[in-house]
Amino acid sequence: MANKLIVLEGDSQKADLPSDVEVISPSVYFSDETYQKSRKYKLVNLCKSYSYQSIGYYVSLLAEARGHKVMPQITTLQDFKFPTLVKEDAEDFEDVIQQALKKQGDDKLELIVCLGNVEDPKLSRVGSLLFNLYQVPILKAVFQKKDKWQLTQLKPLNLKELPEGLQGIMKQSLEEYLQGKNRLNKSYSRKKFDLAILVNPEEQTPPSNKKAIQNFVKAGEKVGFNVDVITKNDFAKLIQYDALFIRETTNVNHHTFKFAKKAASEGLVVMDDPESILRCTNKVYLSELLSAHKIPTPKYYIIKKDKLSQLNTKGFEYPIILKQPDGSFSKGVKKAKNEEELMKVLKDFFQTSELVIAQEFIPTDFDWRVGVLNKKPLYVCRYYMAKDHWQIVNWKGAGSPEEGDADTIAVEDAPKALLDLAVKATSLIGNGLYGVDIKQRGKKFYIIEINDNPNLDEGVEDQVIKQNLYTSIMQEFMNRLL
Template sequence: MSHFYVVVENLKDWQPYYPTPDVITFDDYLQRVKESSKKRIRVINLCRDYRYLKTGYYCSLLAEARNHHVLPSVTTINNLGNKSLSKLLLDNTQKAMSSLPKGEEGETKTFRCWFGKTSEKSTVKLAQLIFEKLPSPLLEITLTFKHQWQIKQIKPLALKALTDPAEQEAFAQAFEQFSLQLWRKPKARKQYRYDMAILTNPDDPLPPSDPQALAQFVKAAKSLGISTEFITKKDYVRLAEFDALFIRETTSVDHHTYKFAKKAEAEGLVVIDDPTSILRCTNKVYLADLLNNHKVPTPKTLILSHATESNLKELATEIGFPMVLKIPDGSFSRGVIKVKDEQELDVEAKRLLAESSLLLAQEYMYTEYDWRIGVFNNKPLYASRYYMVQGHWQIYNHGEGETESGNFDTLPTYEAPKKVIDVALKATKLIGDGFYGVDLKQSGDKVVVIEVNDNPSIDSGVEDLFLGEQLYLEIMKEILRRLEEQGK
């Protein structure tokens, strides 16, 4: 488990707050050079002065040199000291400022925020946006009204500047929310060995896990001494609070899920799905090329960049009809079209290429069902069969306003054909050691990989149909193994 330090210039600065041995002076932090390099350490730098070569600057500089995860970082300190760079980073705040009550020409307004929170109700959204771009424990923001509100100045604030009891209480509450471990009194919190964030999107129409499955993940984690908390995209700045990140939201590279995975990895968290797996799995062009180069069996696949007459004729000759066209980053059968002749190929290829610069053209293989083999750390966990929607050629049918899915069954992996398991494992070893769902088709002795999913569905009563609670426990056991391995 990681360790947490709050570094102050003088212990008197912390006097209004709950006493804890985690609060140390800068001089004390300076002497702790023999701290175990294998222990993940987080530092909240609350020194009085962040200016270049001052104590606060050196605190963050030393923290980064020691591979500690510090707030604010040296980059943030430098950005705060560069007025033009700060404004450049804050280009996206105009919408939040436009919602503020209109001011008088030349009027100025100053407010304070702590960990992105503020007591000024009108500036709540603005404070959060500024903290996301310039993450620093305490900031003072000055606005000026010139036809509209503009940011005049942003400066870091010393803890001792909070002399108003109301501000001190607000800071304490924000600190508690930002770091659940540090600020709760020992009798008020249950001790867990590790803390894990589960990233979800309550508005996702097709989430990777339903509420019942999520509840099972929580239950399994707690049985192993892992505390869990559901987070959403607005909690990006809180990632450093946790020891692990488990993404249960549909992933994409051009999406906040990838950003979360990258930040979590940089912070030293155990991450499922890791950013490399997201990158390799979510782009079907990359995946097709990877599988082909390593001779993993797939349907015949060609890449299309321009819908010229000669290119389309080549597809018709090489692949034949019917043919499947896919955009590189579709999910849940979205952006996947079956074409039956040259006329449909011409129309659909041009339509899809207007959305994406590359397309996959793939041989169509009809099967009654697709196999899905769940794999974690190169070990098969479950084997599901997803049947095609009645009267449709896919397991999902995205109709007007609703999505229909076919039937399913789930077997123990030892009952799945050995060749299906072997081909699935051959594919996942090319991606990494993460948690994957491999989609395959089987026709007689022929087994081919359709795709590898980095964020496979785990729904109650579907993928867990055979293993039940044990499936969730096995997944959490692997996450625990990685946490323990990281802490050695």
């Protein structure tokens, strides 16, 4: 676990701060070899100023160069140079701001945010929101109401500028931030490493059900982690962890990718890593990658929007499968029975994408799914097609999707060719956790997709190896930290 540091200038070092944290001056941080040799530091920069080329600026700059996890980061400080960007970010959360401030009596509100915490509990959501957007220790936000509430000013403060009545909140906020909120009152002793599991409680079809998440927490604690379940609102807390496990459906244009990139840049062990998300979520990339390495897949064609008028469909065999490049969980996948349906689907897909994949349809009763962890098979499932449907998930209508049955077999009972193909394909992506969808026609196997964020549900993928499924994944995180 990283050592915790607070860097303060001059007489500010007399401030009321957590007792179990090392407090040093900028000059000591700059010159002492102790802080130059080790990357294992989490640092809160509480200098008087963060302006360009100030002492505070150089503390954050050197911390990043040394590989320390520092808050605030240089990129955050740069954001304050562009007030228009601040206002644009605030507009993205218009509803949150209007709802939280609607009962304010005055037309002006000054809000002091201490690492996400504020004095008035009714404004806590706004405090968390601002801290997630702009991660500095102390933040002053000014809102003014005209026709509606608007964020008119946002700037960092130092300890001397902090109102006296907020010093207690600041001390508590530092303790929570450095130790990990929700762990302060636990009775068990501190473990060596901290792991966060990212979930979305509102997701309709999450990659892990609630019982599976509970199993991951137990398994993580068993192998030596302090485990927290976090959501997208906890982005600012990533710096306090050593590992991140994403159990929310991933996409590049999504906060899950932002979490993965942030975690990787901070030196956390992360699954799914950002490279795997990039490679797996785009079906055009996957198709070309597998083809280049002569991995068997159904026949496919890449159709370009600007070449649609020149499309030669004579070689197509119907029905044919059409895929949006970044669909997930069988979404963005359609079947065309003839050329008329083909053109209709293409017209729809081309509204949001320049490319579409057309793929040979291989009808089967089930799809194989091979779970691969660090280039080794972990589990093998058969996902059966939804009733009266050609996919394992039927997204018809506005209600809940209908899913087919599933069963799991022991890895050693699965066809060797199936396992070898899955491992060979995922080795082209990385050494993380993947779910490989494979069709079987006769004795031949064909890769359909490689998922960077595979389903791991209690009662399905764990049918054979039970709790070992969860322990194996948690142990892999631990092995990469040791």
